[in-house]
Amino acid sequence: MAVRTVANQPQARTSQPAAPAALVPFVAGAHEHTEPFVDTSVTLTGNTQQLGPFDVPAYGYLRHIWLEITNTTAAVGANTPAGDFPFNLFQQITLSDVNGAPIFGPLDGYETLWANILGGYAFRADPRTSPMFSAAGLTPSFWLRVPVEISHHDGLGALPNQNATSNYKLSLTINPTTVIYTSPPATSQATMRIRAYLEAWSLPNASDVVGRPQMQVPPMVGTTQYWSKFVKNISAGFQTTLLPRVGNLIRNLLFIARNASGVRTANVFPDPAIIGWDARDMLNDTQNYRTSVGQERLAPLSANIDTGIFLYSLDHSSENQSGDDNATLWYQTVQATRLELKGTSVTAGTITCITNDVAPVEVDSAERYVEGSDTGFHPGLGGPVPGN
16 A cells, blocks of 8 residues: 655644733833922021931932022122032932932032032033022022932833832931021021922833833833042142942042142142043043043033032043933943053042942843953853952
C-alpha cells in the first residue's frame, strides 16, 4: 500500500503573541496639581525665628514647593538693606524626606535663589524677573521654589507622596534684622506673610478613556536630586579645594565667593579656575568666560549674574539652556572620586560650594546612567566596588 506524503502540504499556522501596547507617557496621563499648605505671618525682629517643620500634604508625586513671600505691614524709617536683600530674609530653607534626611538644603534664601536660576525649573527661573518682586527696603516681596523634580518634560525626579502618615517636611528659619539689613528700619519692622504651595503630579489611572495603558509612575521613580553646600576658607595664592559632595551624579556646581567681611567679591575666586574630575582637568577657564557662558545658558531665564557668583552648569543638554534636561552631561562619581577646584585667589575669604547631585534608581539596566573612564571605577561597568 502506497504511503501518502504530506511534505508539500501547507503547515498549520501558529499564532504569534500580540505586541504589547505602548504605554502612554507619565506626563500625558498625569495632571499638574497645586495646593496651599502654609500661611503664616512673621514680624521681623532682632532675633532668629524658626518656622515649622510643616508637613507637606500627601498627593500624587511631589514636584516642588513654591514659596510666596509678601509684605503685609510696611517697615517704617531709614534703612540700608544688606547685599543679598530681600532673599536674605531666610537664614535656612530645608526640605526633608519622610525619614528626616534633607533633600534640599539647608540653604539660605540667596543660595536658594541661585539654585532656582541654575537648576532651570521654569522657563523664567529667576524670581527677580517676576512682576511681584520688590527689593524695596520697607516692603520686600518675592518668591522662591524649593526644587524636587529634575525635568518637567518627563517627570524625572518627582517623588512618591501618597502616604498621609509619613510626610515630607518643610522648615524655614528667619534671619534677624541685623543680618537682613546693614542698618535696620529705624522706627518699626516689616510683617511678612509666607505661604507655601505643593506642586505635584496626580496619580494617573491604569488606562485612559480609550483603554490605552498609562505609565503610573515617573521614569526611574525614586531618582532623587539634592542641593547641599559646604564653606571653604580661602587664603590668597594658589590652592586646591577638594569638593566633598561625591558619590552621585553631579548635575550642577555653584560657587559664591565672599571676602572676610562677607561681601560677595570676584577676587576670592580663582582666575582662571580649574574643575578637576579624577585625573582630568575638565574645565579650565577665566572668570569672564565662565560668566559669559553662564549668561548664555540662562538667557532669557535670568537677570544678570551677580558679583561673586560662578556657575558650572551640567544641565544644559536641552537646546543648550539650563534645565529640563537629561543625564547626558552630568559627572558620574563614587565616594572615591577626586572632584576639586584649583587656581589662584587674589584675596582671602570664603567660597561656598553648592552641589546639585542626583541619586539614580535603576529600573531597567538599559536606562542606567553610565560613563566610562580609564582613570577609575564607575558603577554599572563591572569590576569590584572600591572598598570591597
